[in-house]
Amino acid sequence: MTTPTIHLPFATLLLLLGLLVACFWLAVVSVRGMAAALESQPDGLLPLIGSDEPQRSLLHDWDPRFKIVSILVFAFLVVSLRQPEYVVAALMVALVTVFIGRLSWARSLRRIMAMNGFLVMFLVVMPLTAVVHPGDSLIVFDGINNWPFNLRGLMLALVIIGKAWTVALLMEPLLATAPLGATLEGLSRLGLPKRIGELLLIAHRYIHVFFGELQRMRSGMDARAFRPDHRLDTLTDFGNFVGMLLVRSFERTHRVYDAMQARGYAGEMPNHFNFKSTIADWGKLCLLMAIGISLLLADRLFGGGA
Amino acid sequence: MTRGEDLPKVAVVAAAFFVAALVHVPLGPTSVHLLLPGLVGSLLGPSAFLAIALGLVLQSLMFQFGGLTALGGNALLMGLPALACGLLFQTFKGVNAKRQMIVGGICGGLGIVGSALILAILLAASGEDFLGVAKLALAAHLPVVFIEALIAAFIIRFLFKVKKEMLSAPFTLKRKQP
Numbered sequence: 028m029t030t031p032t033i034h035l036p037f038a039t040l041l042l043l044l045g046l047l048v049a050c051f052w053l054a055v056v057s058v059r060g061m062a063a064a065l066e067s068q069p070d071g072l073l074p075l076i077g078s079d080e081p082q083r084s085l086l087h088d089w090d091p092r093f094k095i096v097s098i099l100v101f102a103f104l105v106v107s108l109r110q111p112e113y114v115v116a117a118l119m120v121a122l123v124t125v126f127i128g129r130l131s132w133a134r135s136l137r138r139i140m141a142m143n144g145f146l147v148m149f150l151v152v153m154p155l156t157a158v159v160h161p162g163d164s165l166i167v168f169d170g171i172n173n174w175p176f177n178l179r180g181l182m183l184a185l186v187i188i189g190k191a192w193t194v195a196l197l198m199e200p201l202l203a204t205a206p207l208g209a210t211l212e213g214l215s216r217l218g219l220p221k222r223i224g225e226l227l228l229i230a231h232r233y234i235h236v237f238f239g240e241l242q243r244m245r246s247g248m249d250a251r252a253f254r255p256d257h258r259l260d261t262l263t264d265f266g267n268f269v270g271m272l273l274v275r276s277f278e279r280t281h282r283v284y285d286a287m288q289a290r291g292y293a294g295e296m297p298n299h300f301n302f303k304s305t306i307a308d309w310g311k312l313c314l315l316m317a318i319g320i321s322l323l324l325a326d327r328l329f330g331g332g333a
Numbered sequence: 334m335t336r337g338e339d340l341p342k343v344a345v346v347a348a349a350f351f352v353a354a355l356v357h358v359p360l361g362p363t364s365v366h367l368l369l370p371g372l373v374g375s376l377l378g379p380s381a382f383l384a385i386a387l388g389l390v391l392q393s394l395m396f397q398f399g400g401l402t403a404l405g406g407n408a409l410l411m412g413l414p415a416l417a418c419g420l421l422f423q424t425f426k427g428v429n430a431k432r433q434m435i436v437g438g439i440c441g442g443l444g445i446v447g448s449a450l451i452l453a454i455l456l457a458a459s460g461e462d463f464l465g466v467a468k469l470a471l472a473a474h475l476p477v478v479f480i481e482a483l484i485a486a487f488i489i490r491f492l493f494k495v496k497k498e499m500l501s502a503p504f505t506l507k508r509k510q511p
Binding site: 073074075076137138139141142148149152153155156157158180183195198202222225226227229230231232233234236237238240241255256257259261262263265266267268269270271272273274276277279280281283284287292 | 340341342343344345346347348349350351352353355356358359361367369376383387388390391394395396397461462463464465466469480483484485486487488490491492495496499
């Protein structure tokens with residue numbers, strides 16, 4: 028088989044690039060409003076993982092153990108997909124899940140935007156660097172003949188982006204529909220060592236404490252007219268700043284540990300959550316598994332050899 | 334090794350490094366956030382891997398940076414350089430402030446070099462199509478190496494002045510009994 032090559036005038040490249048920049052700009056503008064709304068929330072700058080607000084939905088009522096298994100297995104099934112059309116289908120499933128859970132679209136969007144900078148790199152680099160196989164469609168722009176634009180590379184990049192978005196969308200349904208403690212307790216019932224859950228809970232708690240300290244120190248620096256620039260002095264100041272943060276945190280570490288021991292900590296934390304599985308829990312698990320497995324089967328059976 | 338009753342301490346210290354990594358340093362027209370793998374290794378010793386893994390899990394849960402499916406790779410590419418740099422720092426740090434500062438800076442820079450190298454290897458191992466991405470990732474880390482080395486050196490200098498025992502034995506610092 029020979030390589031089908033499409034020749035396009037150089038102006039098309041400029042047009043396409045302009046279109047890409049325009050799309051990016053449009054996305055940034057439309058997201059800016061949402062970002063501002065998020066930042067006015069108390070955990071706007073540093074998001075909390077779980078949600079302690081009592082809320083009801085199909086996802087909130089789902090036993091954390093079943094929810095974790097279903098969503099994680101589904102995510103791994105999605106990552107194994109290869110055909111673009113089934114990746115799009117998986118993305119739709121993830122969107123529906125967020126909708127059913129009545130979750131904040133702004134938070135989901137923020138998760139997606141966090142990855143996009145990295146993903147755009149794939150989108151730009153992969154079409155240009157993918158190795159040309161026989162049968163690949165190439166687009167050659169006049170003027171830069173030795174840099175063919177490989178459509179297979181573009182497809183590969185788009186499939187990666189689709190999978191990444193799907194998994195990112197599934198994270199809010201997984202995490203924000205229960206308190207973090209309940210999710211971690213569910214994980215430990217599933218076999219995760221109890222210690223790891225405790226460590227995550229402690230670390231999550233103190234990240235927010237230390238972040239408050241960081242902001243306080245930073246506003247102290249600002250009050251003393253600190254302006255970051257590119258001189259060596261700035262780096263010295265940053266070194267002292269981070270050093271002070273570490274000193275304070277290490278000292279707090281001991282106080283935290285003493286306080287835990289004073290409250291009777293002997294290597295294990297008390298348990299607050301009790302789980303009871305119902306038919307509905309099993310039903311939701313089976314539904315999501317069925318969707319995931321049929322997507323993967325369809326991906327492998329139909330859709331040609333990729 | 335990390336002892337069982339020390340685990341809560343590792344969790345709190347991991348939180349401290351997590352927050353330290355949120356500090357943004359200006360670089361040209363943009364800014365970069367700190368990674369500090371070398372410093373984590375120097376201060377925590379063998380506990381560094383656990384602390385980094387914790388930080389990465391929380392990072393992917395909170396912000397979606399990294400992602401759960403890439404967790405293993407990320408822990409490897411942050412953790413191994415941290416352990417190596419920690420060993421390097423504890424071996425060559427000497428006793429005076431200047432030497433500790435210089436060795437700390439070198440470890441800070443080497444930590445990033447190690448991370449970038451492992452990232453490139455992992456990307457290149459994903460198939461020939463990813464070789465271009467791997468090279469680009471390696472190049473993007475170059476300016477960060479210098480910033481990180483300088484900041485790590487200044488942090489070590491500060492710690493030497495303020496709380497020397499944090500630099501001595503990796504994370505076994507005991508409070509003086511009154």
